[in-house]
Each structure stands twice: as structure tokens, then as C-alpha cells.
Amino acid sequence: MAVASHTDLLAMYEQMLLIRVFETEAERQYKAARIGGYCHLSSGQEATCVGVIEAMQEDDLLVTGYRSHGFALARGTSPEAVMAELFGRRDGCAHGRGGSMHLLDTDRGYYGGWGIVGGQLPLATGLALALVRQGRQQAVVCELGDGAVNMGAWHESLNLAALWKLPVVFLIVNNKYGMGTSVERASAESDLYKRASAFRMHGEPVDGDDLEAVIEASGRLLERAREQREPAVLEALTYRYRGHSVADAGLAYRTKDEITERQERDPLLRTAAALREAGSTTEELREIDERVEERVQACVEFASNSPEPDVDALAWAMYAQGSDEQFARMRPGSAFGEEDLVFDGGLGK
């Protein structure tokens, strides 16, 4: 199945590699204490990230959970801005306010990585509702993990999406484990896509490590969403190589053999093989490799040089411009920082 041209495939391979190398570097920087908080890596899931984004149109919208670096990078968000965000710096895509879990890039329709499991699903239906109200023939990709299907928000959101015919594709990234609990130990119906049928919604699985299969399936479902306002569930079966977050060694609940076995059918290796078959030379692939390594080092350089956020702007943008008048009378007797409120006035714009 050839759904992508050789040139496109090369570009996508480069993006997948960018994610892999970026995540490896993020882990290194985390261990060097230059990145803090939680840091959930996408290594192993690159074909899903890049394939789904490839199938999206430029004006389609995206929301994700907290394992979001891969999606942001695939969507074209500046990797420098992503690394700067992980470093908590002013030039981060959320100006150092969000960190690893809360990347965003509204210019590219990316309305956030969200940190509460399942919380982004209702938001996605709202984005889709707004698209419909505004008469825009666009779709929303709502990424979630396999653990999120057991939240009430899943049930409520799929019901609303089906009931109101909202253009959303719910993309379950099934990497087999919600933290350390396997899908089989968490879900009574472990074929997660089948749960769509409870809402008379279409659902299907796809090999999430097969780039072209991901593009084909997500492209088809996004088109239905856009053109017929038919929501759907796409379950991408993939695997994460690293632990749940950098703090988790990832071996309490699975064996090294299992990881090794998955690495043998690594999405990058598979895509590289497809490229060689289509005529790419080792030299060509090595050049991509070098370019990506250089870019990621440039990201670290950029992030290191970006200034820390201004402490005087601690409450930056918590409230919109114009709110200063409303808060002006809160101050007497206050020791709670109201005098330091900073209202949205164009930081980073």
C-alpha cells in the first residue's frame, strides 16, 4: 500500500526521527535536572504521531493528553519552542507556564496537551461544536491513551459527539499500558475500538507502527468527520519503549524481552526499510540522521539561552486584558498577590 510519495515518506521519516532523537535528548536533559516535573516520552509511538498528523488538513484541530511532545513536533510546532517549554523558558510554546504536559500551538490548530486523563475529550467535542456552529468544514483529532477509555468523560463525550454529529476522531493511542496497568487488567472490553459501537459510532483498529496504515485509516476517518460530520474512534496499536514517565523505569509490569520484541518491529526501522525499498540510499538516510541530531542540539542550545520567565509576570495572562479594572478594588488588606496580577497584553505575540 503506497499512500505517500517517496518525497513525502522521506519527510515523514525525518519527523519520526526528530521525535525519537528529541525524546532521547529530553530524557538526558531531565536526568541532568534541566527539565523538571513530569516528562512523558513518545519513543516507539512515532508512526502514530506522524501518520495521524499527516492525514490532518492544515486547518484541522488537535487536542492531546499529556504525552504530547511527539504530536507537537509532528504538527510542525517549532522543536526549539518545545524544548524551551520543557526547560521552563520564556520562548517556550506556553512561555514556560505549561511544561511537558501543556504544549500548544494555536497557529497550527493545536489546542493543548492536557494533564488530567480524559479531560481533553469534552473539550474536543466543544471545539468540534464550535466548528459546526461556525460553518467550518474541519475536523478535530482528540488523542487519548488506552487508560482514558475507562473515564466517565469518555462515555459522555462519545455520546455527545454521536448525538450531535460532531466532526471528531477520537484517536486512542493504545500503547498497552495505562501507567503500569495493562489494557487487559483495566478494560473489560480490551478491543477498545469496539466501545464506539455503544454510541452507534464507527470504530476500527490500526497498526500504529505502520506509518502508511495510520495515514490511510486516519485520513479516511477524518474525511468522514469533515464531510459527513461522522465522529469515529481509531485505535492505534503501538508501544512505548520508555516508562510511563521518565521517573518510571518501565520494568515492573513488563519484561525486557517484551520491549526487545517490540523494538524489532520498530516504526522507524520499518519506515527506513520502506524508503530503502523505494530507492533511498544509506547515504541519504544518514544525512537525515545528521540533520536531525544537529537540530535537536540546536533546540538544547536555544532552550538554554532562552531567558527564564519574568518573576514579576508570575500571574501572567491568568485573566484577560481589561480585568485590571475589575480587580482594582481587591487590594486593601491583601497579602495574597492581587497587587501583582498581570493581565494578558501580548506576551510572545
Added chain:
Amino acid sequence: MSVATEQGSEQQATGVERMTYREALRLALREELARDERVFIMGEEVGVFEGSYKVTAGLMAEFGEDRVRDTPISEEGFVGAGVGAAMLGERPIVEIMTINFLLVAMDQVINHAAKIGAMFGGEVRCPLVIRTPNGAGNQLTAQHSQSFDGWFAGTPGLKVVAPANPADAKGLLKSAVRDEDPVLVIENLPIYKEKGDVPLDPEFVTPIGRAAVPREGSDITIVTHGFATVRALHVAEELASEHDVSAEVVDLRSLRPLDMETVAASVAKTNRALCVEEGWPSYGVTAELAARISKACFDDLDAPVERVGMAEVPLPYAKNLETAAMPNEDRIAAAALSVLA
């Protein structure tokens, strides 16, 4: 600006009209729906049923099913849908049947709506309105008689307003709809039927962050909001006629932002403060007020700040028990007299 009258003709809206709190809310909704295509209403029973408490009566017929959208019983789902739609520039007004049910959507309100501006560094905003009644007094018992105003008002990123009369019901709801941030409008079941003069000007708004002084006095300040304001005004009359006490009533109207200037100016004049709320006082709105008044007005106070709120029990069903638990007028009056003693 002009509005459609009941006869369907257009005329300049001027002056005031006497109407109920419920009608004032409906007028605000109708005006904002007519003013801005981005405004739409979403909630349980808001359309075909015409509103659990009839606030939205007639609006679906007037504006259609898209603008006045019935939802399934899925508070987390449709509050979150409101958040998402607001992020994309819509102006959703989400009705929650009572504040008790907002608890199942707490994740969307606190973890999502309230975080958007700051957590994403100002890159996206959430102009969402949630309106919901709180309050007790109709023997609705423990799960349906609560006031969580303080929980929400204590959350940075939210704005919280609580109108106590029909004019502010219209004015604050309109301000909320026009605001760029998530605003919780806390209404109150017992005052839906209260009447008052309401400006008909469709541009009339009550600014957020401004308290009102509905009754001036010189001996004690009663600081309150929502339905407790109605009670406080009755108590103030009683204090005047039966005890020769001149009580000033400060109606906060906004809980976040809080107008401490007006509170402090009043206490500076009366030197005594009683704070009253419908909710449980521990860790509540009155706790916040007492702390702030104690600091801002330390040199003015002639007596410790006193508080009255709901008795700290899950509200019982039996009428006599419910009455005893509520911040009723006898308890408010007794507390005021103790501050003056």
C-alpha cells in the same frame, strides 16, 4: 440599540420595568443571544422543557435548537464542551440545574476552564459562562441544598459573581457573557421570584468587581452576597425599628474579584462587621472576609468580626431542622446584636 417587544415590534428600550429575578435573567439571555451570534445556551432541559426553573422559557422557540441546546444529563461532558467551544471563540452559556450538580463537572471547571489563560501563557482564552442556582430552604435535603461559592471564588483563574436582585441578575449576567474569562454566575432558588426594577437598556451591565451598598447605616456593616443579602436587608430594617440600630448592608455582587475597597470603607465608618453567607462558614466566603477585614480594618474595628452561615451539617429534611440550620433572620439579628454589645 432596540429590542423586540412581546408584540414583535421594535422600539427604543429605555427606563425600567418591574420584573422578577428570573425574568431579568431571561431578558439578559435574550438580549445577549440577539446581540451576538457567538452566544448560545447549553444545558439540561433548557429548551423543550423551557428550563427547570423556567429561566430559559421561550428562548428555544425564539432562537432555535442550535442557540438553545438541550443536553443529556452529562455535566462533565457539556461543561467541557462549553470550555472547548469558548476556546474557539464561541460564547457559550452553560446552565447547570443546581450548583450541587456542578460537582460532577468540577474537573472541567477547576482543572480546565480556570487554567487555560495562565497555563498556556495567554495563547488561548476561555470566555465561558456557567450559570447555576445554589441555596436551601425548600426541604430539598442534603444533596440539593448546598452553596459552594467559596470553593469557586477561591480558585485563581475563575471569576465568580452572585446577583442578589433582579437588576444585578440582568447586569451581572450580561457582564459575564461579555467577559473574556470563565465566569460562574451563582443564582439562588428562593430569589427567582423576587421582584425589582430592571433597566431595559440592552447596554445596561453591572460591572464585575464592584460591590453595592443597598442600605446605608452607621452602627454596623453587614457584608453579604446572594440570597443572604435579601435576609440582611430585612434584618437591617428590624434592627432599626426594634433596636434603634443603623445597619449598613454591603452586597458583594462579585466574589472574585472581591471589592474590598467598598467593604473596608464601610467598616471604617461603622467600626463593626458581620459577615453572612448561605454556605458553611468554615473555610468559606465569610472566613475569607473576616481575615481580610481584620487586616484591612484592624485600626477601625471596635469588636471582633462575626460570621453567620449554614449550620455545619448536611442539611436535614424535616422543616424545623432545616429552618434551624439556615442562616435565618433570627440568627443574623442575634449575631449583629452580639457584635454591637
